Amino acid sequence: MKVALLQCPVWGTREPPLAVVQLSGCLKAQGIETRSFDVNNRLYKRREESYKNLWAWEQSMFWYSKDNVKRFFSDISGTVEGYADEILAFGPALAGFSVAASSYHFSVEMAKLLKRKDKNMKVCFGGQLFLDKRNIEKAFGESCVDYVIAHESDIALGELARALEKGNIANCAGIHRSDGTRVSFTGERKSLKNLDKIPYMDFSDLRIEDYDDSRHIMMMASRGCVWNCAFCSSRAFWPGYRYMSGERIHQEISYHRSLQKPDVSHIDFADLVFNGNIDRVREFAKLMVKYPPFPASHKMQWNANAIISPGLDEETLRLMAESGCQRLFFGIESGSQKVLNGMKKFYSPELALDVIRNASKYGIKVTCNFMFGFPGETEQDFDLTLDFVKQAAPYVERVYPSRTYCSLEESSYLHSHPEEYGIRTPLSHHLYWESNDGTNTYPVRLKRCQRFELLCREIGLKVDCGVKTTVELDEYFNLGHYHEFKKEYDSALSYYDSYRKLDPENEVVNRKIEEILKNMAGEAQR
């Protein structure tokens, strides 16, 4: 049984897709012949001028529209046909798609194309998206998906392949399937307990040098989080907190280092939180100091997401810095204790300042993320955030203001408890939601973000723009989209027009303008 693993657009292009390289390692360790295909990166590399911004995450809304994607797929039919032939030449009996909301429609089109060319090949979709059972039904409704795995696929996908070989998947837990009329489930699969046993990522098909940043490796050394922040959706996919030991992390890094050129000298940990267990962080840091991965002349550096916790004491931060920790990302989000409590973040702004100060003392660069307009945040609360930034500025390398300001992500506590947070129901839009009293709207949140940025510039603090285009384009695009959503077409047109002045060739915006003009003409006729 051969298995093809696919990543379709849109997805990141900075490094090989983590899910695919991890799954590839897992399947190969199970003795299954596997090949990975990053359709996303290949299309990105060959994108044309009119589609050049499609891979900017802030324009990912394009990919959420079935019509947009179908049109795009049709525009590049020659190219994708070629990819499909290449995939099928490998001879897979099963194609596993790593699917997110942003890659869903393209994955469906690709699966349909592959099925047209080889009707015997089975298709399995997997990813966080399918935590919502409606998405499982939707996928089966596309008539090209045979199986869906909604939770961890590390072992499940390989076992599915083996079960398919034997012709009976009934005993393969964790698989959703459809007989065309009814969706059934083979039963819950237990999560992997011991992450130390997970096979290494496999970069043999997707070479690091083919990606935007060819000097780093991304690695996920834990799953889940010790916290359960109200706005976070990722936690739902990874219940609890499981982690690799420091020893295991060090072993995998040393292994990849033995395969790559010395200039691959950076590890980005994709863990939701790297310091959920501080003992493993200390163990890892000590090993990196005592046994630096070869060659020691090219010291490995690493970045990680971290939570503010007392465990990040001065000695630990010193050790982390010595071990190559270059940068820590903290989701500070707010300077108001009241807002932090609402977010279910368990630290005080004072502790945050201590940790940031100590990290900075040992040369660790600190990035702080902030959100704007979390439900319940008043102007006074927002002012506390501005005060916090002023105090933290000497110790912070840069700030990262959320460009979605405060999004209601599916599977998050916030999304499932809007009443508790005074959010108007029924929910209108994950970005454009409003508070019951109407004081917290998308434009209000955007304004706070702008004020935040202005302050940062005034005090000389670097602001990570966080977008692939420009902040200006992003704001025009989002405000255009917001007003379009509100059916305020004049305003929408005005913002899109502003966008067009800066980027006249943009296919997406030009089409939007056409559509709005058409809608307006239609309404005028009525």
Place this chain on the structure above:
Amino acid sequence: MPGNNKVEENTKLNQEEYASRKIVLASYPRTVFVQMDSICNQDCLFCSRDAAYSHFDIDEYRERYGRKLQPVFERAESIILTGSGELLALPGIKESLDYFNGFAHAEKMFATNGSTLTPKMADYINDSGNRYTIHVSLHASNGDYHRMMTKSGNFDLIIENLKHLRSLRANGGNVRLNMVFLLTAKNIDNLVEFVHFAKEYGADSVIAYYNYIYRQDQRDLSCFFIKEKTNDILLKAGETASRVGMRITLPPKFGQDNYREKTLCGEAWSQIMINCSGDIITCDVAGDSRESILNKEFMDVWNGEYFTGIRKKLADGDTSCAKYCFRANPAAVNDFRSHIITRGKTEDEIKKVIEG
């Protein structure tokens, strides 16, 4: 081993049973090979690996066979950790080694390409209190030959690892180091230099042997087609080793008049190899085995149809299986078939490899 009655008694009994050509044994094997397939970070010219194979899982192994193999490991003189891929690259390898280190009386042996024998791993092995023999499979004494043989660029890393191991061993410890050189038409010119290299890095011994051909495309790697040159280099390597004071194990030369007589192969009495699926992996020339300890007790396999059949054949003086085995029958080196791994191949497939 000294002081361990179970091992001593088993060894004595096993030797007696072999000497008296017993077919059904009361003793356990003295050597246990555990096949621990792993990921690999090299792509050697001579590799036997299929495109895909399952990796070893210590939890699965213990769960399935821990109870059954406990009395075997308790009596084993040596546990040889073998298999495809790079053993030390197995995620969680220390957990696996910890398990086997629990049988501290047994000598442990494994092979590595050296890249994962990092200072951390070497320290761990050295500190384990177990006696280890490590075979570093280098097949080359410099980066160019090494790259050609392994298609990897990690020779410098290996050198750093060997330097650390050398310093560790200079301070005593329980680690023996053998350097392995697989002889092929591609690298044989480097053998004499390799002896010097092994001396420089403080190896206890150099082990050179002919590569086995697994696939037809590996046929031209065989030294069988460069007999005179091979003999000449083997001679020089032996002389060099003797001069520099390095122990060396060399394979039989080609076309000699005075080969050692066939010996009665003792492997069916003394050793067993078991993989993670419970299958008994046999000696290549003895034929495929369908034995497995998955659903049987160990002794039912050890004294089962397969093993008793081989023992009986050998005890009755039938050494036909040594026809293609130059370990038991050095003269077999002159038959090309003895350079081919025939396990799992049909006669037609073997013929194709032989004829090229």
